[in-house]
Amino acid sequence: MRRWQGAAFVGMVLAVGHAGAQTFRYASTGDVLTLDPHSADEALSNSFKNNVHEGLVRFDENLNPEPALAVSWKNVDPVTWRFQLRKGVTFHDGTPFTADDVVFSFARQSSKNSVMASHVSTIRTVRKIDDYTVEYVTKGPDPILLRNLTEHFIVSRKWCEQHATTEPVAGLKDETYATRHENGTGPFQVIERVPDTRTVLVPYPKWWDLPNRKYGITRAEFRPIANAATRLAALISGEVDLAYPIAPQDVPRVDGQKGFRVAKTSELRVLFLGMDQWRDESLDMPGSKKNPFKDVRVRRAVYQAIDEQAIHSKVMRGLAAPTGLIIPQGTEGYDPALRDRYPYDPAASRKLLAEAGYPDGFPVTLDCPNDRYINDEAICQSLVPMLARVGIKVTLNAQTKSKHFDKILRPSNNNTSLYLLGFSPETADAMATFVPVMTMTLEGSGAWNGGRYSNPQVEKLVAQIRVEMNPEKRRKLMSEVLRIHKEDFGHIPLHEQLVMWGVREGVEVKPDPRDRVQLRFVKMRQ
Amino acid sequence: MIAGLLTRLLQGVGVMLVVGLLAFAVSTKLGDPVNNMLGPNATIEEREAMTHELGLDQPFLLQYWRYLGRVLHGRLGVSYRLGIPVEELLAERLPASVELSGVAMLLTLLLGVPLGIYTALHRRSVLSKLVLGASLTGLSLPTFLVGLLLIFFFSVQLRWLPSSGRGQVVAIGPWTTGLLTLSGLRSLLLPSITLALFSLALLLRLVRGELLDVLHSDHIRFARARGLPDRAIHFRHALKNALLPVITVAALQLGNLLAFAVVTETVFQWPGMGLLFLQAVQFADVPVISTYLLLAAVTFVLINLAVDVSYRVLDPRVRSSRAGS
Numbered sequence: 001m002r003r004w005q006g007a008a009f010v011g012m013v014l015a016v017g018h019a020g021a022q023t024f025r026y027a028s029t030g031d032v033l034t035l036d037p038h039s040a041d042e043a044l045s046n047s048f049k050n051n052v053h054e055g056l057v058r059f060d061e062n063l064n065p066e067p068a069l070a071v072s073w074k075n076v077d078p079v080t081w082r083f084q085l086r087k088g089v090t091f092h093d094g095t096p097f098t099a100d101d102v103v104f105s106f107a108r109q110s111s112k113n114s115v116m117a118s119h120v121s122t123i124r125t126v127r128k129i130d131d132y133t134v135e136y137v138t139k140g141p142d143p144i145l146l147r148n149l150t151e152h153f154i155v156s157r158k159w160c161e162q163h164a165t166t167e168p169v170a171g172l173k174d175e176t177y178a179t180r181h182e183n184g185t186g187p188f189q190v191i192e193r194v195p196d197t198r199t200v201l202v203p204y205p206k207w208w209d210l211p212n213r214k215y216g217i218t219r220a221e222f223r224p225i226a227n228a229a230t231r232l233a234a235l236i237s238g239e240v241d242l243a244y245p246i247a248p249q250d251v252p253r254v255d256g257q258k259g260f261r262v263a264k265t266s267e268l269r270v271l272f273l274g275m276d277q278w279r280d281e282s283l284d285m286p287g288s289k290k291n292p293f294k295d296v297r298v299r300r301a302v303y304q305a306i307d308e309q310a311i312h313s314k315v316m317r318g319l320a321a322p323t324g325l326i327i328p329q330g331t332e333g334y335d336p337a338l339r340d341r342y343p344y345d346p347a348a349s350r351k352l353l354a355e356a357g358y359p360d361g362f363p364v365t366l367d368c369p370n371d372r373y374i375n376d377e378a379i380c381q382s383l384v385p386m387l388a389r390v391g392i393k394v395t396l397n398a399q400t401k402s403k404h405f406d407k408i409l410r411p412s413n414n415n416t417s418l419y420l421l422g423f424s425p426e427t428a429d430a431m432a433t434f435v436p437v438m439t440m441t442l443e444g445s446g447a448w449n450g451g452r453y454s455n456p457q458v459e460k461l462v463a464q465i466r467v468e469m470n471p472e473k474r475r476k477l478m479s480e481v482l483r484i485h486k487e488d489f490g491h492i493p494l495h496e497q498l499v500m501w502g503v504r505e506g507v508e509v510k511p512d513p514r515d516r517v518q519l520r521f522v523k524m525r526q
Numbered sequence: 527m528i529a530g531l532l533t534r535l536l537q538g539v540g541v542m543l544v545v546g547l548l549a550f551a552v553s554t555k556l557g558d559p560v561n562n563m564l565g566p567n568a569t570i571e572e573r574e575a576m577t578h579e580l581g582l583d584q585p586f587l588l589q590y591w592r593y594l595g596r597v598l599h600g601r602l603g604v605s606y607r608l609g610i611p612v613e614e615l616l617a618e619r620l621p622a623s624v625e626l627s628g629v630a631m632l633l634t635l636l637l638g639v640p641l642g643i644y645t646a647l648h649r650r651s652v653l654s655k656l657v658l659g660a661s662l663t664g665l666s667l668p669t670f671l672v673g674l675l676l677i678f679f680f681s682v683q684l685r686w687l688p689s690s691g692r693g694q695v696v697a698i699g700p701w702t703t704g705l706l707t708l709s710g711l712r713s714l715l716l717p718s719i720t721l722a723l724f725s726l727a728l729l730l731r732l733v734r735g736e737l738l739d740v741l742h743s744d745h746i747r748f749a750r751a752r753g754l755p756d757r758a759i760h761f762r763h764a765l766k767n768a769l770l771p772v773i774t775v776a777a778l779q780l781g782n783l784l785a786f787a788v789v790t791e792t793v794f795q796w797p798g799m800g801l802l803f804l805q806a807v808q809f810a811d812v813p814v815i816s817t818y819l820l821l822a823a824v825t826f827v828l829i830n831l832a833v834d835v836s837y838r839v840l841d842p843r844v845r846s847s848r849a850g851s
Contacts, residue, residue: 030805034609041565118567175610195608197691197797225690225795226805229674233689237681402557402810409561444569
């Protein structure tokens with residue numbers, strides 16, 4: 001209750017400060033799962049973290065790392081990074097931010113219960129030098145440390161100790177104070193939180209970057225609205241100022257409505273097909289002792305049997321960007337020279353299948369989610385007749401995402417021959433895709449490699465990239481990986497889907513490639 | 527009477543055990559919560575560790591046994607999705623659900639019974655035909671469509687009523703109510719109409735049918751022959767006899783409204799238990815799903831018990847037959 005009064009006071013002060021309060025109301029499919037930045041690694045929760053919490057480094061609007069809670073850094077040696085911390089920063093409760101909080105936050109984020117530990121897994125230790133200097137020591141040379149630090153969130157040591165929440169919660173542990181309360185350093189602070197109903201924020205009046213602020217709102221309200229039609233109705237009836245995502249079939253409805261538009265950009269995510277290249281006998285051909293996907297000609301045949309242009313125009317209604325690369329544009333390491341897709345060519349496909357010993361095709365089950373990506377099930381449905389045309393008999397297995405991922409990502413017994421996946425390298429660096437999707441033998445690899453694609457050359461190069469500190473050399477090596485993987489038909493990239501935000505006139509936002517609404521970039525006209 | 531009640535209660539416990547097993551079996555087959563919980567950046571080792579911690583790598587019967595043990599000790603678990611204890615979550619959502627289904631039930635009774643009586647007594651009037659036609663629509667239109675149509679007209683076109691949410695609520699102790707604020711009442715209107723439509727149509731037609739049946743029975747003819755006024759015949763003699771099955775159905779409808787408002791709550795983003803349940807299903811949030819199903823079973827067992835008791839009070843035949851047995 002007292003917290004509430006304080007918040008109301010802050011609200012009043014702000015209302016006086018800016019004539020005409022500008023409340024920005026926005027809605028998406030679900031709620032932020034927790035306010036604890038170390039207790040959930042999930043799309044919507046991640047999209048919210050940067051509004052209230054910050055790291056030493058943050059991304060600018062073009063996903064380039066820039067100083068946040070650190071003002072500068074330098075490499076003392078290849079594994080030691082020295083950060084100068086920003087002075088005069090305070091947490092939302094007024095506590096000053098110092099090196100102790102950084103050391104504490106690293107311990108908290110890397111603890112056993114933290115689901116955000118993977119973002120700091122390359123760090124061996126964090127040392128305090130003085131109140132405003134810290135040293136990060138990495139396990140090996142780490143070229144993407146800065147990018148990972150954008151997801152390394154700083155919390156107040158004093159506040160966490162005071163509220164007995166020095167460890168994040170995971171699994172069967174009870175909630176802690178940090179589940180519903182926050183104390184970050186970020187541009188906005190939460191003044192009301194009703195899970196699954198609404199979260200209300202106001203600008204933090206003592207934010208360190210206030211003088212350069214780009215936002216123009218005095219209050220923000222986030223509401224989950226699960227049903228797409230209701231969400232659209234809430235936008236068009238003026239109950240929210242921004243609703244996302246907007247389905248491709250609803251785009252004309254919004255654009256056709258006076259005073260509304262859909263803001264689009266291509267998402268930092270590629271949808272692709274993966275194939276089981278590990279089993280000696282395909283799950284769909286018991287007794288045959290054969291797994292067609294082990295043959296690169298078969299993988300190529302499947303690729304060339306797919307008419308991505310048709311998927312793009314019919315299923316996606318032109319709202320996608322077809323690609324031949326497994327990593328999306330805007331990613332460090334992206335090579336535009338490799339983007340072109342191999343041509344759609346069913347005749348060549350049939351010939352390849354015959355050469356590989358499958359003149360009459362073969363049966364296969366296509367695993368597909370039906371509630372995860374834009375039109376995911378429809379994409380898979382369109383693949384069935386395309387592959388049938390070259391003789392491959394596809395049984396479609398479309399199911400809800402929990403079941404889909406359970407089937408294709410089982411750690412010890414992944415269970416799929418052919419599957420659809422959409423993967424986003426969230427740190428906007430190619431390695432975020434290379435390691436989990438395209439390798440099996442490195443530390444941390446294989447978590448999203450349902451077909452166990454593994455090429456010794458790729459594995460070797462990726463291990464090299466991991467410790468290569470020279471950006472130019474690194475890009476070259478990445479390009480090489482992409483080329484090998486493409487010629488290997490390791491996966492079959494389809495397209496980058498679009499980020500689509502429905503906004504009303506007067507709201508100025510630039511849609512974000514990671515589909516994150518960042519309040520510090522939102523402007524509103526009356 | 528007490529023996530009868532005890533038997534009923536014992537049967538209720540049996541039902542609960544079976545539902546518990548089913549609920550648990552269903553919710554463990556919904557998919558893998560681990561991937562949802564850990565997110566895209568977890569390594570294979572982290573996923574295996576979490577699977578082990580949740581006991582998901584144990585045999586099914588062992589998992590059920592442990593679950594039963596926890597429930598009997600009053601520990602319903604922590605939501606995989608929100609990291610909040612299940613009982614706390616349900617307690618937070620209960621007021622929204624109870625208010626929505628309460629208002630829907632009120633609409634059902636206040637409109638369903640009078641309209642049923644009217645259409646039975648004035649079979650040929652235009653109004654009766656209109657009401658019956660509308661009730662047929664109410665029975666056959668799927669709930670989500672009704673909800674979306676209402677949203678389209680009243681929120682998008684006319685902009686009279688909000689399309690989603692519960693509006694401003696007032697906290698009274700642990701209970702939150704939307705009945706005391708204008709925005710709360712406005713928010714309640716569309717979802718409660720949507721939710722009530724089916725049960726309203728059902729009840730209306732049931733009251734009409736039963737009443738028509740009774741009006742043709744011997745004791746009514748006898749009453750008419752005695753020259754009793756219509757009013758007395760209709761309301762004192764006929765209605766009393768017609769209402770018995772109506773009570774059963776109305777009570778079961780109350781159970782339905784309470785437990786299965788899932789669709790309505792989802793369409794209107796109504797923060798009740800139904801919405802919580804649907805989100806839990808999508809996330810494979812096992813503790814929430816199984817507890818919710820158990821709670822639904824308890825609700826129905828209790829409602830059936832209440833119906834039984836009310837029969838004994840209202841129908842002398844039931845009382846005497848049980849007393850004799």
